[in-house]
Amino acid sequence: MIRIRSGAASALDNPQLQKNMSAVIRTALHSRDNSVAEVANWETLRQYAHDVKEHTLARLDSYLEQLEERVVEQGGKVVWVENGEEALSFITRLAHEKNMTKVVKSKTMLGEEIHLNKGLEAAHIEPVETDLGEYIIQLAKETPFHIIAPALHKSRQEVSDLFTEKVNMPPTDDVQQITATARRILRAHFLTARLGITGVNFGVAETGTLVVVENEGNARLSASVPEVHIALMGIEKVIPRAADLSVFLKLLTRSATGQKITSYVNFINGPRRPEELDGPAEFYLVLIDNGRSKILADSFLRQTLACIRCGACLNVCPVYQRIGGHAYGSTYPGPIGAILTPQLLSEEEAPEHPYASSLCGACYETCPVKIEIPHILLKLRERVQRKKNDKASHIPLEKWSMQIWGWGMSSSRRFAWFARLMRAAQGWFLKEKGSRIELPVLNGWTRHRDLPTIPKKSFREVFKPEEKGN
Amino acid sequence: MSRAVVLEKIRRACAASATAGLPDEMPEFPSYEDAASKFRDELEATGGIFFDARSSDELPEILSQILERTGTTEFYWESEEVFQKSAIPYRLRDPEAFSRQHLVFSYHFKGKVEFPLVLNFKPYDRATLAAVPVSVSRAPYGIAETGTIVHSVTPGTGRLLSVLPEAHVVLLSEKDLLMNSVEFLDRTQLGELGSALTLVTGPSRTADIEKTLVLGVHGPRQWYVVLTS
Numbered sequence: 001m002i003r004i005r006s007g008a009a010s011a012l013d014n015p016q017l018q019k020n021m022s023a024v025i026r027t028a029l030h031s032r033d034n035s036v037a038e039v040a041n042w043e044t045l046r047q048y049a050h051d052v053k054e055h056t057l058a059r060l061d062s063y064l065e066q067l068e069e070r071v072v073e074q075g076g077k078v079v080w081v082e083n084g085e086e087a088l089s090f091i092t093r094l095a096h097e098k099n100m101t102k103v104v105k106s107k108t109m110l111g112e113e114i115h116l117n118k119g120l121e122a123a124h125i126e127p128v129e130t131d132l133g134e135y136i137i138q139l140a141k142e143t144p145f146h147i148i149a150p151a152l153h154k155s156r157q158e159v160s161d162l163f164t165e166k167v168n169m170p171p172t173d174d175v176q177q178i179t180a181t182a183r184r185i186l187r188a189h190f191l192t193a194r195l196g197i198t199g200v201n202f203g204v205a206e207t208g209t210l211v212v213v214e215n216e217g218n219a220r221l222s223a224s225v226p227e228v229h230i231a232l233m234g235i236e237k238v239i240p241r242a243a244d245l246s247v248f249l250k251l252l253t254r255s256a257t258g259q260k261i262t263s264y265v266n267f268i269n270g271p272r273r274p275e276e277l278d279g280p281a282e283f284y285l286v287l288i289d290n291g292r293s294k295i296l297a298d299s300f301l302r303q304t305l306a307c308i309r310c311g312a313c314l315n316v317c318p319v320y321q322r323i324g325g326h327a328y329g330s331t332y333p334g335p336i337g338a339i340l341t342p343q344l345l346s347e348e349e350a351p352e353h354p355y356a357s358s359l360c361g362a363c364y365e366t367c368p369v370k371i372e373i374p375h376i377l378l379k380l381r382e383r384v385q386r387k388k389n390d391k392a393s394h395i396p397l398e399k400w401s402m403q404i405w406g407w408g409m410s411s412s413r414r415f416a417w418f419a420r421l422m423r424a425a426q427g428w429f430l431k432e433k434g435s436r437i438e439l440p441v442l443n444g445w446t447r448h449r450d451l452p453t454i455p456k457k458s459f460r461e462v463f464k465p466e467e468k469g470n
Numbered sequence: 471m472s473r474a475v476v477l478e479k480i481r482r483a484c485a486a487s488a489t490a491g492l493p494d495e496m497p498e499f500p501s502y503e504d505a506a507s508k509f510r511d512e513l514e515a516t517g518g519i520f521f522d523a524r525s526s527d528e529l530p531e532i533l534s535q536i537l538e539r540t541g542t543t544e545f546y547w548e549s550e551e552v553f554q555k556s557a558i559p560y561r562l563r564d565p566e567a568f569s570r571q572h573l574v575f576s577y578h579f580k581g582k583v584e585f586p587l588v589l590n591f592k593p594y595d596r597a598t599l600a601a602v603p604v605s606v607s608r609a610p611y612g613i614a615e616t617g618t619i620v621h622s623v624t625p626g627t628g629r630l631l632s633v634l635p636e637a638h639v640v641l642l643s644e645k646d647l648l649m650n651s652v653e654f655l656d657r658t659q660l661g662e663l664g665s666a667l668t669l670v671t672g673p674s675r676t677a678d679i680e681k682t683l684v685l686g687v688h689g690p691r692q693w694y695v696v697l698t699s
Contacts, residue, residue: 058489133678217689277628
């Protein structure tokens with residue numbers, strides 16, 4: 001079971017982390033907001049993308065078959081897998097057959113989701129993360145802190161220390177120099193690896209094109225230098241038409257980093273063709289379900305799968321801003337992680353995720369494909385509660401107290417009587433001599449919030465003598 | 471493997487889903503009176519370097535400027551065709567080499583550029599390309615809205631020449647400059663041009679450490695675009 005509470009508490013108590021996070025997130029928010037403000041028809045684009053995704057998800061089977069057909073026509077192979085283990089066993093078997101001992105990887109959240117690196121290592125295949133942020137995370141033996149910026153939580157000093165320790169770089173606070181070190185090391189890996197793995201942002205059904213969006217050029221290299229390229233794609237990433245890429249790319253890059261477009265948008269149409277001078281001899285598209293078809297089955301929750309992984313909802317979330325990405329304990333953090341995790345796994349495995357939100361709605365406002373995250377959170381909370389209620393040992397304390405509360409509040413006499421009772425009883429719960437009450441039963445609420453003491457006289461009692469005096 | 475199982479699960483999950491069709495009115499994308507200057511502004515904003523060679527036949531002069539800026543003495547050309555289209559006078563050191571396949575065309579000079587240039591040939595392989603300082607290719611399209619170049623792999627060319635070198639030079643004809651990505655996707659059937667097509671906008675970049683911008687992580691650190699007539 002994944003717990004958020006303890007991770008959140010330690011993140012809140014870590015001043016270095018809070019400092020690293022706040023400045024970077026502020027920058028990210030500004031870039032996104034300024035970039036979106038330039039687009040006069042942003043709302044039209046959002047709605048358009050939303051409608052395309054809604055339609056596609058309802059007809060996912062036929063679009064995936066179309067995608068498969070096109071990829072195969074272009075000389076690629078398509079492998080369908082139910083879960084991470086199947087994906088891993090396919091990849092490791094292929095690598096072993098071809099005597100490949102190293103993989104150059106570009107950033108893929110799906111790879112994180114199926115614990116690709118761990119699986120490769122267990123099969124004695126060395127995974128090399130080539131995205132700078134992911135490389136940092138790999139050296140630090142951590143998991144990504146953010147969907148878009150995996151090493152967002154690390155200061156340049158911390159990265160320098162890490163490089164000094166792991167790859168013998170002389171200490172520096174010059175980010176250029178750190179980056180140059182990574183370039184040199186990773187270039188050598190690129191030129192020797194025979195297998196490359198990338199993710200996929202969009203799979204275009206009508207043309208069999210796999211689109212990979214990036215800034216560094218490492219996805220371009222991962223898909224071009226090695227003899228074999230494997231692209232990992234969640235089944236929800238298909239879109240029907242190439243023309244719609246204009247809309248999706250604009251929404252994605254502006255939401256993710258505030259860029260009008262990223263440095264590279266790669267369109268891959270199968271392996272190297274006979275008359276081309278380079279490129280992989282073999283291309284595999286691995287279509288991964290891993291719990292997605294389960295989400296698809298609920299026509300309301302299905303919209304969770306419309307996510308294009310821009311990470312904008314993380315940056316605006318008041319919870320993510322404070323507790324950061326690791327506290328969630330899951331591959332996907334932030335609001336999208338809060339709705340995706342319990343659905344990909346189960347409510348029992350991630351019971352706290354739907355509650356890691358203040359329901360402020362900022363995630364919905366910022367989502368480029370208009371996923372109703374707050375409503376989904378409520379629906380998932382309902383599920384968690386239902387599961388609890390179903391247990392024989394469950395004492396419905398909350399239900400009873402709400403019933404009593406409702407009974408008390410629905411009559412002014414009962415309300416006044418309750419208030420008198422509380423006033424008389426509050427002395428027992430007064431914290432110190434101050435103005436705060438701490439109630440043992442509502443501990444979770446009152447520990448971090450002030451419950452003011454009840455005044456000696458109620459409003460009505462204060463008001464009455466005044467009236468008489470008139 | 472699990473094709474049937476996965477597909478069946480998806481089919482069952484989608485069954486009886488009512489849905490509207492795909493939206494058919496593409497949202498508006500901007501167009502510009504002076505596409506070339508929009509293209510230039512956007513390209514420069516991403517850290518690219520723009521040269522305008524539309525008015526006169528100054529391409530050779532621009533190329534030697536670029537050589538100076540990159541501190542190298544050699545250009546590697548994507549193909550014979552691209553080189554010949556650049557209208558630079560040249561002669562071949564080994565004319566027979568033209569008949570050989572998989573070659574990159576290069577020329578060397580030191581100091582003042584003297585024409586005709588003498589061309590060398592180098593094989594197109596990973597080791598050679600990894601040592602290439604500057605490569606030149608021609609783009610089928612440019613996109614004004616974002617200052618983007620379309621790079622495609624066509625017969626006789628490869629993916630690596632434009633991504634491995636420290637600097638990359640792109641030649642683009644003004645007639646191939648499109649307003650926005652909608653125009654580009656209207657005109658191109660993805661996959662028909664080749665197995666790999668990349669929209670390139672600016673040098674390779676990262677902001678993975680403290681959101682600090684650094685150019686030239688894996689791809690070219692310097693990116694030049696020359697607009698020709």
